Amino acid sequence: MKKHNLINLLLLFLIAFSAQAQEALFRAQQIVSPEIHDDQSVTFRVFAPDAKSVQITGDFLPTVKMETQFGPMDGPGKADLVKGENGVWEYKSAPLSPELYGYSIIVDGFTTTDPNNPFLIRDVASVTNILIVGAGQADYYRVKDVPHGTVARRWYDSPGLGMDRRLTVYTPPGYETSNEKYPVLYLLHGAGGDEEAWIALGRTAQILDNLIAQGKAKPMIVVMPNGNVIQDAAPGEGKDGFYKPVFMAPRTMDGGYEAAFMDIIKFVESSYRVKADKSNRAIAGLSMGGFHTLHISRYFPNTFDYMGLFSAAIMPREDATGKVYSDFDNTLTAQMKNGYKLYWIAIGKTDFLYKANVEYREKLDKMGMKYDYVESEGGHTWRNWRVYLTQFAPQLFK
Template sequence: MTASSRWILALSLFASPALAAPQQGPGARPPEFSSPEVKEDRTVVVRLFAPEADEVRFSSSDLPSDTPFGRGVAMTKDDRGVWEATLGPVPPGSYRYTFQVDGIPVVDPRNPTTSESNMNTWSLVTVPGSPVSDLKDVPHGAVAEVHYRSESLDRFRRMHVYTPPGYESGEGEYPVLYLLHGATDSDASWSSVGRAGLVLDNLIAAGEAEPMIVVMPMGHTGPFSFGPGGSSFERQMEEFVTDFIADVRPLVERTYRVSDDRRHRAIAGLSMGGAQTLEIAMRQLADYGYVGVFSSGVFGLDRQGPGGGGDARGPSWQQRHQAALDDPDLRDGLHLLWFATGREDFLLNTTRATVDLFKEKGFDVTFEETDGGHTWINWREHYLPDFARQLFR
């Protein structure tokens, strides 16, 4: 057989479906299917090809825990080796998920949309229908991934920055909101699962929020765990606050056209980011006109021990910030101190204790005790838009 004949035979074998189609079994090419599939009735079908697996479960910490699918769903396998589960109807919004394949978490290989956390990545599915976080036909701003060198931590770091529609071609200064994420998440979380850019686009287009710059820094300074006695949390809290004050905010103020007065500077955060928000704000209260705390407060304030309650290792949070808490000029210049936490949230008592402390000190505090728990449904669909509507007015 000549060389050209061998090439013709090889090409014909490759082109013939009957001859080239792989057989089922280990290493086989998966059949055609899509995942996730979002249907008009807001049910979501997820699928995974895993012919050798004994068990596959759908898992998501973002879905409502009081629904049949909120704590995970066992998937069923068909004769092609494709596992499938139907969820819903699912409330509008974005949700992170993974598959547990014989106990091992994996992302959905058919879904290119992901959400990065501090130490892992999630698949991400969006169910349309949200009045605040849907992609709509309105002017859009931009979310940039910004790398910088943190001199205080002696390493490169990253943050995400939203600029409103018209910023690049316009002039003038803008107010700024520093928006902090929660424990185990990353600087990408607010713009992926939190859809902060789209939330602001929609609010600005509707005239419900002022055009603003939103800075979303990385709140972790390394691999994270609460650790014995909360040592990792406490260490990273101090490292992040130092990085924020010495590096993040100065970089933003050098690079972006942001206002430099208190009336046009806000800071807010969820969960861990809410605790960081209070720490930063109370160290520099003269610099912030608006402070938002979502599903959080001073950790430990509702009990004795590590954190806000103080212990033998050092003064309590209240003792450390006594001067700011007692200064009437700092207090009177704060336009908004806003808390929101769900009634099913495990940090509700922490929020209540923190609100009580500020009220005892004479602060004008707004506290929204809402439905729901410690989930992105509250932070994305309610707390961020509700807080943003009150800023810089």
């Protein structure tokens, strides 16, 4: 083949490839998914011309019963998308209530993300797309035109756990330009989470920004530690590099984290302008973080004036052998006698931990320990925990 013929052939190939690439890019840009309509229904679209089946699963669909290691639990259902002549599959939801929703796409049995929605979130080892629908409660989860706080990832020395560890810190709007001292909320994640969970899944920064701007919550620092004692940081952020997150890391609820918690408080109170006394410290957590909150506040009974147990994992554990868990009744009584301003318990009616929380409240009632109780719809979900944070934070540091 002559040289100029080879060059011409290469040029034709490049032109054809470029045209095909531009067509694919143009076609992808024309697909809007998700599309939120005025009535708050949502249309999802996926270009999959060769697929035999496309489905969607998300927390806006009716729940189904799923078998888990904890027994039957509610999980998101599925719905079929309908294929159009152009190879684009579509599903239109019913009008949705205001909320932050997560969803995934299932193509021929393979679960994946929506290629037209770049907004993703990780929960344990699952990555899903997200969208926010409507106003009202959902407005707390949006970035609005209000003064914003700062989110930082910090490393602290933990002699109790024998390593440097990472945590996430939210400082309120104006912290950097003032000399003011602030109260602190220590906000703890659940099993499978880490120091990224509350800031990402929980929308902590957006919630606090909006509550503070509306005058509903006092400006406060929020500290979100990693509760997995074998980790120095979230998977991919620490010395162990990239590895698949697991739901329950070893030693996560063996008492080591609770016993070493003063390492975190010491770091925060030496690194930030804080009001370092009981009346300006709060601690709260979801699920496993509620378990940690219960035991940390009891083990250090004169440290916090505000406690929040969100769907708390109140249950006996075989590995709960640490000193933290001993002498439970006497230390809980000491916490009660020392006094506090708020002991707040919240759980969903269909939560698999509901019965355990009922039994714990009966124990508190019997000993005369006062608490506030909130019972919501739904189960063991971030949808509830975000709401609990918007309800709990305004009650702090009054």
